[in-house]
Amino acid sequence: MKKIFILTITLATLLFTGCEDYMDITPKGKVIPQTVAHFNELMSNRNMFLLGPANMFQLSDDIVMYDDELNRLFTRVIETENTYLFKDHIYLSVDMSDPDWEGLYKQIYVSNVVLDNIDNAEGNDEDLRIRIKGEALAQRAQAFFWLVNLYAKHYDSNTSTTDLGVPMPVKADVNAVLTRATVQEVYTLIETDLLEAEKVLPTxxxxxxxxxxxxxxxxxxxxxxxxxxxxxxxxxxxxxxxxxxxxxxxxxxxxxxxxxxxxxxxxxxxxxxxxxxxxxxxxxxxxxxxxxxxxxxxxxxxxxxxxxxxxxxxxxxxxxxxxxxxxxxxxxxxxxxxxxxxxxxxxxxxxxxxxxxxxxxxxxxxxxxxxxxxxxxxxxxxxxxxxxxxxxxxxxxxxxxxxxxxxGQRLFDLKRLNKEPQFAKTITRTFKGQTYTIEPDDENYVLAIPKKVINLNPKMEQNPRAGRN
Structure with a gap:
């Protein structure tokens, strides 16, 4: 168990720093599991797979914040203000990590490690092998679902084949240099993964x-x-x-x-x-x-x-x-x-x-x-x-x-309902004596690709920004 624990931590703590790939990952040691039981341990990592995104909470018309009380926050003061005001970037420096981007791509990387190797892993428990493969497909799909809804436009059947989605690795290759797939391509992968997982997972x-x-x-x-x-x-x-x-x-x-x-x-x-x-x-x-x-x-x-x-x-x-x-x-x-x-x-x-x-x-x-x-x-x-x-x-x-x-669901409801004229909504914020207006088609409903990722891969196309700095 200790060996598996170390293996799990090794893969789960991959940091998105220093590599020349689009995700900005540097593995701390390339240890590949050998058995079906090993892969089960990887998919059992509750600390990794329990976590969902957090950047969307202040991007909502459900809350109000006041500048005279912002200093009571004991963490992420600047980032919270940037999010609340729909500014162009939540994280201002190329040295700053975006926990949502990094955390979700870590889940995808570990899922891909499993999918790349589970069919040939040692072991005779075929039911477990099939279930672990289904879990990896499902976890990868959910991570991509959050990524494409945070960092891309809301799905629109009229434009999804040209709207930029997110990078879409389907192999555990940290050196791959990938561009952004389209929104349609990402949704197609999500759907394919989930339908395949549905066939094999327990109720x-x-x-x-x-x-x-x-x-x-x-x-x-x-x-x-x-x-x-x-x-x-x-x-x-x-x-x-x-x-x-x-x-x-x-x-x-x-x-x-x-x-x-x-x-x-x-x-x-x-x-x-x-x-x-x-x-x-x-x-x-x-x-x-x-x-x-x-x-x-x-x-x-x-x-x-x-x-x-x-x-x-x-x-x-x-x-x-x-x-x-x-x-x-x-x-x-x-x-x-x-x-x-x-x-x-x-x-x-x-x-x-x-x-x-x-x-x-x-x-x-x-x-x-x-x-x-x-x-x-x-x-x-x-x-x-x-x-x-x-x-x-x-x-x-x-x-x-x-x-x-x-x-945190309101951001996604705003994005999809803003496409329907009867539900489209303008949000107004007043903060530090300045009024901010967020129109239904505001570009900053789509989060910026982290500056850190753009810096490491200048060919990565950034999402258009509204000029709200």
Missing amino acids: NPEYNYRPSKQGVQGLLAKMYLFMGKFAKALEYADKSLSEYSFLYDYKTYDFHPFMPKFMGPDQWPRMAKDDLEAVWGRVSGGFMPYTVAVYMSDELKSLYDEGDRRYYFSVQDMSMFGPNMHGPSILPLALRHRSGIHTAELYLIRAECNARLENATAAINDLNTLREKRFNEGAFVPYETDKTSDEALDLVLKERRVELFLD
Whole structure:
């Protein structure tokens, strides 16, 4: 086990510094596993595969920050400000690492090591061999899904074959010099990997951070939603929820009595691995993105109905670092900042697809199933089912904001909904006496390729920037 542990750490701690390839990786030692059991150890690396992206949290109309309180942040002050104001670059120096870019490409590299070698690995456990291959395909697909949605334009069937996506390594060759694939090419690989993984993975994982058939079906539902393929998204959301559909009942939880709110709810699961709504669990790679000095926007507050415990569990009058200066600040709970696949989001995906496919009653029924678990005792009032499809869709999008708040999903919803004129939105920020306006077609909805990567490979094409420095 010690040998495997060292092997896992060797591959998992590849740093993106100094190599002349597009990803900027320098391996600390090229140790290749030999057996199926070795590869299982690689795919068991919870510290690597549990982590999702973090840069999208401040890129949202759901939050407000104030310049007189920014200095209360104890980490990433400049980067947080740059993100909040949709500036051209989050990381200003060519020496600075982008944890999202690097972390996701590390997952892809390790997955590629497995895929390159698993077929010829020593060992007689063929069921394990097949499962590990399926896990590697699934983990690679999820990493590419986040990368293409952070660093490229939202999928558009009219332009996806020419829109620049992200570099797309499919072999574990750190010396390969690759250019950016198109958005369509990246989505095609994601779809191919997931469909292949779905065939071989078990229905339920041993641990929720490892992919399963149900988790892969959930990501397929999300991918097809982002692609605007609503019938396919509905099909896969149905498949996933038919296997497992648990929802927490928020009215059965409350904060620790006689203790500050920031201590969290009593008996609430403290570890992401214990999140029972997680079909394929991931959490933000950032350290407590809303620890202090970040507030819920008035617009978002207005969307919560009376007695909605999602609001109750999301704000606090005082953080662990002292009283707030601008009212209730955001409370980061143990299971928030989730970036994997969860049952609540699958209900919302299915509801949105039904609304868009003219089945308003089914959409409202899913919303009511979710909402019934989120209100104070006696406060839940179900939505009436006599809605038009447009009315049902409006309610779905409202519920996405209140349910998925704190999960970083709003950036991606803004990107995709801005393509629909009836939902396109202009965001205005006022900060340090200056007003910033983010139009629906703002170029900075797409994150910049890290300066460090561009510096190492000048042929890498940068995303257009809005000139907001």
